[in-house]
Amino acid sequence: MVKIRVPVKKIIPKLPDLSKHVIKLSEKTLEETQKANVFFLEAGNFFLFLFSATRESFSRHFEFREFLRQCYQIGNKTLPLISVTGLIMGLVLTIQSRPVLADFGAVSMLPGMVALSIIREMGPVITALICAGKIGSGMGAELGSMKVSEQIDAMEVSATNPMRFLVITRVLAATLMIPILVLYADALGILGSWAGANIKGSVTFTLFISQAFRVVDFMDFLPAVVKTFFFGAAIGLIGTYKGFTAGKGTESVGKAANSAVVIASLLVIIIDLIAVQITDMLL
Amino acid sequence: MVKTKTDIKNTEKTPEQVIEIINLSKSFADLDVLKNLSLSLYNGENLVVLGKSGSGKSVLIKCIVRLLYPDQGTIHVLGKNVSKLKRKELALMREKIGFLFQSGALYDSMTIKENLEFPLRRIKKKLTRKEMDEKIDEVLENVGLTDTLHKMPSELSGGMRKRASLARTIIVDPLIMLYDEPTTGLDPVTSDGISELINEVQEKYNTSSIIITHDIECARATADRIIMLQDGEVYMEGDIDDFENSTDETITSFFKQQVHNTQKKIIKNG
Numbered sequence: 001m002v003k004i005r006v007p008v009k010k011i012i013p014k015l016p017d018l019s020k021h022v023i024k025l026s027e028k029t030l031e032e033t034q035k036a037n038v039f040f041l042e043a044g045n046f047f048l049f050l051f052s053a054t055r056e057s058f059s060r061h062f063e064f065r066e067f068l069r070q071c072y073q074i075g076n077k078t079l080p081l082i083s084v085t086g087l088i089m090g091l092v093l094t095i096q097s098r099p100v101l102a103d104f105g106a107v108s109m110l111p112g113m114v115a116l117s118i119i120r121e122m123g124p125v126i127t128a129l130i131c132a133g134k135i136g137s138g139m140g141a142e143l144g145s146m147k148v149s150e151q152i153d154a155m156e157v158s159a160t161n162p163m164r165f166l167v168i169t170r171v172l173a174a175t176l177m178i179p180i181l182v183l184y185a186d187a188l189g190i191l192g193s194w195a196g197a198n199i200k201g202s203v204t205f206t207l208f209i210s211q212a213f214r215v216v217d218f219m220d221f222l223p224a225v226v227k228t229f230f231f232g233a234a235i236g237l238i239g240t241y242k243g244f245t246a247g248k249g250t251e252s253v254g255k256a257a258n259s260a261v262v263i264a265s266l267l268v269i270i271i272d273l274i275a276v277q278i279t280d281m282l283l
Numbered sequence: 284m285v286k287t288k289t290d291i292k293n294t295e296k297t298p299e300q301v302i303e304i305i306n307l308s309k310s311f312a313d314l315d316v317l318k319n320l321s322l323s324l325y326n327g328e329n330l331v332v333l334g335k336s337g338s339g340k341s342v343l344i345k346c347i348v349r350l351l352y353p354d355q356g357t358i359h360v361l362g363k364n365v366s367k368l369k370r371k372e373l374a375l376m377r378e379k380i381g382f383l384f385q386s387g388a389l390y391d392s393m394t395i396k397e398n399l400e401f402p403l404r405r406i407k408k409k410l411t412r413k414e415m416d417e418k419i420d421e422v423l424e425n426v427g428l429t430d431t432l433h434k435m436p437s438e439l440s441g442g443m444r445k446r447a448s449l450a451r452t453i454i455v456d457p458l459i460m461l462y463d464e465p466t467t468g469l470d471p472v473t474s475d476g477i478s479e480l481i482n483e484v485q486e487k488y489n490t491s492s493i494i495i496t497h498d499i500e501c502a503r504a505t506a507d508r509i510i511m512l513q514d515g516e517v518y519m520e521g522d523i524d525d526f527e528n529s530t531d532e533t534i535t536s537f538f539k540q541q542v543h544n545t546q547k548k549i550i551k552n553g
Contacts, residue, residue, distance in 0.1 A: 149386050149391070156377075158377070
């Protein structure tokens, strides 16, 4: 019998070519590392800026005239926008809540509920978000364009500390004016709410206010006001930081203004969350 | 009192030298902008620093006022080592230096009067309101801008902005003037006016100046001495005749290029 020898094929397992994946992975890792580096660099720069601003704010030479000018800029020029927003906020909140409360037969609770939500949350947060848009972007763009056109350098060589003149005054003005604007928005919100309550009913202003403040007490009011100082400081700091560290060219002015609004708005929300948690723990 | 090492160094400086730069180096990332550059500015002198864009001219004068920190080397201004000055000392030193920026750098949210008042209120603190107004009127008259007192910088032409900026610089009576491209972006006639003004400022206020430029006409009109920078190093030093009679290819091509640019400007401006 003839034996046919069949050649035995060595089976070599086909391994996938990993080199491409390894290269892709290392590229991705490098990219992510660079992103992380940029983040940490930015965070480091911000803390240095914060440290420098804090140190300068205790300086003897306070630029009082510029501080007053900034208070005027922030307060007076934001007033129309805050007035309209505050009024509409109270009006809408009342119109939206009324039918739900009516279903439960609790329309008499409307003034208190609206006043409480405006004072504790809606007033501070909405006003701060509007200020982040208007004031934050304004500071970012103004300081950014000053940086690009060498005005900050010119200030520095004429023996003026730009941190003291431009940053401290703006941050302090924002810290002081935003709580005042919030109180003003709260008042107009309650006025708007009274107007809303009169669309489908009839209630005197005195009765509305007395019903509203039967529910609201001082401890609803205090934490809400305290957190607005932090909102103001955050908006001022981010706006000035972004402007102060703007790059070269007109494009960077737009970027500074844009990122100032985005980061300041985000910070307002984060501070609000922290403030709510702290208030909840303390009260 | 024990003398520090810096004090000893400072006293060694000759009074004639208002600025002395030794082996200055400055780089940005991988780019070496200035390489071991050394130069001196003497009292009452107009030193023009010529060079192509990117040759490190502006970086040089920004290092002098410490807007930029040098990587290596020392800069002595009026006998003081700039790198070692503390914040207050630096501010005092800067009060003696006038810096005219390329863009003018007028504060655009202030009127011309407020722009001039700004350094005056900080540096000449003892002046009364009346003295301040007189000083403002005087410098504006010197630069030929008497009717612009209440105008905003945006309402002025490029040349007027440069003159207003020069007025803001000289209002505090500086000892040293640093001009960063004073004639850039201006038409030839306005450029000539600015060059004349630089000479007038030097005569009237007895300043020592460094004029950074690539404008040959400005150099010709203002220079007592010229230094040409090439790739962050001093390429040639001399007076205007040395440069114009030079047969070196780099110098001749630079001069030809600048003359060509001036002709183009003249044609463009009619």
